[in-house]
Amino acid sequence: MVRKMKEQYFPQEIEKKWQKVWEENGCFHTPNDSSKPKYYALSMFPYPSGKLHMGHVRNYTITDVIARFKKMQGFNVLHPIGWDSFGLPAENAAMKHGANPAKWTDENIAYMTKQLKMLGLSYDWDREVTTCKKDYYKWTQWLFLQFYKKGLAYKKEAAVNWCDECATVLANEQVIDGKCWRCDSVVKKKYLSQWFLKITDYADRLLADLDKLDGWGDNVKTMQANWIGKSTGAILKFKVTDSPYGDMEIPVYTTRPDTVHGITYLVVAPEYKDIEKLTTPENKEAVEAYRENARKMTEIERLSTERVKTGVPLGTHCINPFTGETFPLWTADYALAEYGTGAVMAVPAHDERDFAFAKKFNLPIKIVITNEEKTIDENITEAFTDEGFLINSNEFDGMKNTDAKKAITEKAEKEGFGEFKTQFRLRDWLISRQRYWGAPIPVVYCDKCGIQPVKEEDLPVMLPEDVDFSVTGKSPITTSKTFQDAVCPVCGGPARRETDTMDTFICSSWYYLRYADAKNSEKCFDKELADKWLPVDQYVGGIEHAILHLLYSRFFTKALKDMGLISFDEPFKNLLTQGMVLKDGSKMSKSKGNTVDPDEIFENYGADTARLFILSDSPPARDFDWSDAGVEGCYKFLNRVWRLVSTNRNNIIFDYQLPEKLAKANDDLVRNVHIAIKGITNDISNEFQFNTVISKYRELTNAIYDWTNQTKWTDEDKQTFSFAVISLMKLMSPVAVHLTEEVWADISDGKSSIHDQEWAKWDENLAKSSSITLVVQVNGKVKDKIEVDESLEQEELKEIALNSEKIKATIENKTVVKTIVVPKKLVNIVVK
Numbered sequence: 001m002v003r004k005m006k007e008q009y010f011p012q013e014i015e016k017k018w019q020k021v022w023e024e025n026g027c028f029h030t031p032n033d034s035s036k037p038k039y040y041a042l043s044m045f046p047y048p049s050g051k052l053h054m055g056h057v058r059n060y061t062i063t064d065v066i067a068r069f070k071k072m073q074g075f076n077v078l079h080p081i082g083w084d085s086f087g088l089p090a091e092n093a094a095m096k097h098g099a100n101p102a103k104w105t106d107e108n109i110a111y112m113t114k115q116l117k118m119l120g121l122s123y124d125w126d127r128e129v130t131t132c133k134k135d136y137y138k139w140t141q142w143l144f145l146q147f148y149k150k151g152l153a154y155k156k157e158a159a160v161n162w163c164d165e166c167a168t169v170l171a172n173e174q175v176i177d178g179k180c181w182r183c184d185s186v187v188k189k190k191y192l193s194q195w196f197l198k199i200t201d202y203a204d205r206l207l208a209d210l211d212k213l214d215g216w217g218d219n220v221k222t223m224q225a226n227w228i229g230k231s232t233g234a235i236l237k238f239k240v241t242d243s244p245y246g247d248m249e250i251p252v253y254t255t256r257p258d259t260v261h262g263i264t265y266l267v268v269a270p271e272y273k274d275i276e277k278l279t280t281p282e283n284k285e286a287v288e289a290y291r292e293n294a295r296k297m298t299e300i301e302r303l304s305t306e307r308v309k310t311g312v313p314l315g316t317h318c319i320n321p322f323t324g325e326t327f328p329l330w331t332a333d334y335a336l337a338e339y340g341t342g343a344v345m346a347v348p349a350h351d352e353r354d355f356a357f358a359k360k361f362n363l364p365i366k367i368v369i370t371n372e373e374k375t376i377d378e379n380i381t382e383a384f385t386d387e388g389f390l391i392n393s394n395e396f397d398g399m400k401n402t403d404a405k406k407a408i409t410e411k412a413e414k415e416g417f418g419e420f421k422t423q424f425r426l427r428d429w430l431i432s433r434q435r436y437w438g439a440p441i442p443v444v445y446c447d448k449c450g451i452q453p454v455k456e457e458d459l460p461v462m463l464p465e466d467v468d469f470s471v472t473g474k475s476p477i478t479t480s481k482t483f484q485d486a487v488c489p490v491c492g493g494p495a496r497r498e499t500d501t502m503d504t505f506i507c508s509s510w511y512y513l514r515y516a517d518a519k520n521s522e523k524c525f526d527k528e529l530a531d532k533w534l535p536v537d538q539y540v541g542g543i544e545h546a547i548l549h550l551l552y553s554r555f556f557t558k559a560l561k562d563m564g565l566i567s568f569d570e571p572f573k574n575l576l577t578q579g580m581v582l583k584d585g586s587k588m589s590k591s592k593g594n595t596v597d598p599d600e601i602f603e604n605y606g607a608d609t610a611r612l613f614i615l616s617d618s619p620p621a622r623d624f625d626w627s628d629a630g631v632e633g634c635y636k637f638l639n640r641v642w643r644l645v646s647t648n649r650n651n652i653i654f655d656y657q658l659p660e661k662l663a664k665a666n667d668d669l670v671r672n673v674h675i676a677i678k679g680i681t682n683d684i685s686n687e688f689q690f691n692t693v694i695s696k697y698r699e700l701t702n703a704i705y706d707w708t709n710q711t712k713w714t715d716e717d718k719q720t721f722s723f724a725v726i727s728l729m730k731l732m733s734p735v736a737v738h739l740t741e742e743v744w745a746d747i748s749d750g751k752s753s754i755h756d757q758e759w760a761k762w763d764e765n766l767a768k769s770s771s772i773t774l775v776v777q778v779n780g781k782v783k784d785k786i787e788v789d790e791s792l793e794q795e796e797l798k799e800i801a802l803n804s805e806k807i808k809a810t811i812e813n814k815t816v817v818k819t820i821v822v823p824k825k826l827v828n829i830v831v832k
């Protein structure tokens with residue numbers, strides 16, 4: 001037979017060759033029907049921004065190695081990819097260069113697809129989904145209609161987050177520290193009529209079910225729990241005594257009903273819905289001016305504890321049903337319309353913000369809680385927020401304040417001016433966007449019939465193409481001559497089409513379901529297929545999605561389960577959030593100029609080196625520091641592996657048979673292989689510790705090289721070598737996907753692919769290192785000989801020696817001066 005394998009490693013050549021073969025043979029196509037158990041490995045799908053960056057390379061390599069490992073372990077593995085392709089960059093590029101967002105997106109997808117293939121990823125490309133294509137967004141719109149039917153999608157006028165730079169509203173989750181998640185501009189408040197999804201209906205379940213997610217890190221679960229923000233307290237109602245508009249009542253949410261006897265004023269948000277009715281004519285002008293001012297401020301500014309408190313009185317008063325006292329009503333911007341009921345009962349003695357406000361405006365401070373450690377009186381210089389017992393609180397005096405919360409709310413409930421209330425910080429999800437490049441919200445407005453959903457059979461509502469992208473200050477979609485005119489589905493009269501499009505986070509809230517049945521044109525997906533493949537067994541992506549995509553997807557899954565579309569209620573069983581790729585200590589970014597172009601690495605070293613390197617430095621969850629020397633080192637290692645095979649190619653027997661009894665050197669090598677199989681399998685199974693997997697590749701390669709230095713190439717030697725090399729190839733095949741395939745094709749004479757092989761198995765007895773005879777001396781004289789495991793460390797050998805019965809007897813009543821350990825040989829104990 002003619003040897004095909006070249007002496008030298010040419011990754012560029014073999015990688016292209018195998019990528020073509022895999023594609024032509026449909027090697028990574030996943031059948032829905034299989035007798036094997038299923039395994040769903042998923043990376044968060046990319047936005048087609050133009051080019052892959054190293055963060056992508058890391059994310060997709062991690063998932064790919066997991067997918068390949070599981071496949072070799074006997075699973076029917078689903079490992080799909082797609083494009084989160086609606087969104088602002090495409091539209092901004094269109095505005096800047098006059099390009100069409102669809103064309104810009106298609107070109108980027110084409111380029112990035114080429115890059116993903118160059119990386120040798122095992123995707124089932126038949127299941128590719130692209131969210132901006134009508135075969136996908138038709139179903140995004142259809143799902144919107146299902147939410148609408150269930151009362152989970154609604155339109156309301158609200159103070160919403162507005163980003164000037166992006167010229168659109170944002171969801172609360174997309175405002176990070178008062179800034180836009182995408183462009184970092186400071187977010188403003190605007191009053192707009194917008195579409196929302198009622199995620200708050202699911203707040204309780206989203207919180208409670210975090211306990212089910214054993215395969216998620218505590219960090220993400222804590223972030224979600226804090227964002228959902230459950231608190232327990234009470235709603236208390238206060239009658240207004242002197243509103244010019246007659247009887248009115250103000251409900252207040254509080255987590256401190258125990259302090260109700262200490263209320264000295266009440267604050268409503270400047271946006272409070274009834275604020276005009278609560279304002280006396282004399283105060284109207286000042287209140288209006290104040291509200292106008294508040295409108296211009298960001299939430300962060302308003303809630304800042306550093307800022308001097310501002311506010312104006314409304315002129316009206318409330319009565320405290322517990323004391324019969326009346327107190328004044330104010331408006332102040334530290335109360336927010338969206339939180340609680342938009343009104344705050346102010347107890348300056350026991351709340352820091354209220355205290356600062358009362359001091360500024362000379363409002364009374366009434367102490368109702370105290371404890372033994374502190375003497376407090378009306379002259380306190382800060383709010384008393386510790387626990388204690390009640391005073392000045394009528395029949396509740398002397399009660400512990402923690403108990404009083406319940407007792408006071410019970411009284412309010414009995415007498416009809418309050419009730420227990422659980423509240424969440426989570427707000428409904430604002431999904432309208434005043435932009436073009438998104439899925440149009442499928443509703444029309446009829447003068448006669450009001451808001452009407454588009455009929456399902458009329459989906460998709462297509463994005464218009466006759467738009468002017470050069471407009472500013474409004475959505476380009478509104479420039480279309482054809483889009484807005486519609487027919488009312490109820491009365492057949494003229495109607496106006498909704499011009500807002502959906503937040504792209506809607507598209508990504510269900511894409512993982514579509515992969516189960518990506519080409520279905522009749523349904524968003526078949527229920528049976530979704531139930532078969534989902535939940536995702538291993539999800540891999542960035543932590544930045546902790547309370548965005550990962551929360552929205554959980555909400556979608558629960559809502560879709562309630563609609564009967566699926567049977568499970570959590571989408572992702574295990575979540576791995578990979579660390580960042582750093583260079584020179586900071587995150588790779590264009591603005592810092594510290595990026596490394598994956599294309600260059602592929603070209604200079606090949607994809608296998610890139611894959612090996614990106615996994616080698618640290619565990620996946622940790623940040624990873626790029627080093628050119630590290631890349632070079634990985635390339636050298638692959639060359640070394642290649643040479644190990646190519647120079648000894650004639651000594652490889654593909655169908656090797658290991659004899660039962662082996663010579664010592666061969667037995668040692670076989671044991672080293674079993675130790676490596678066991679170690680590598682455990683490292684991958686246990687939180688994907690790929691960095692230690694790669695050091696084990698190196699150790700085993702070194703052991704095989706050492707062995708070749710002493711071999712005489714007897715038949716037994718050849719069998720042993722073949723076993724070692726073939727095992728090494730299998731172990732390395734999920735990472736060095738091309739190199740191992742090339743070797744496999746050569747040694748198997750082209751009969752099979754290494755990627756269809758079973759994962760290597762180890763023998764527990766052989767996976768132990770061989771034993772040695774440890775000699776134990778006392779003052780230089782041999783006193784004992786003990787059989788011990790070869791791999792033991794110095795400290796362990798010392799301990800074994802000192803615990804030997806013979807040694808204990810010898811050194812009884814003597815003092816150990818020192819202990820000398822010669823690894824793998826002897827321990828000498830010096831006594832006097």
Ligand SMILES: [Zn+2]
Binds near residue numbers: 163165183
């Ligand atoms: Zn922005």
Ligand SMILES: [Zn+2]
Binds near residue numbers: 446447448450489490
């Ligand atoms: Zn109508």
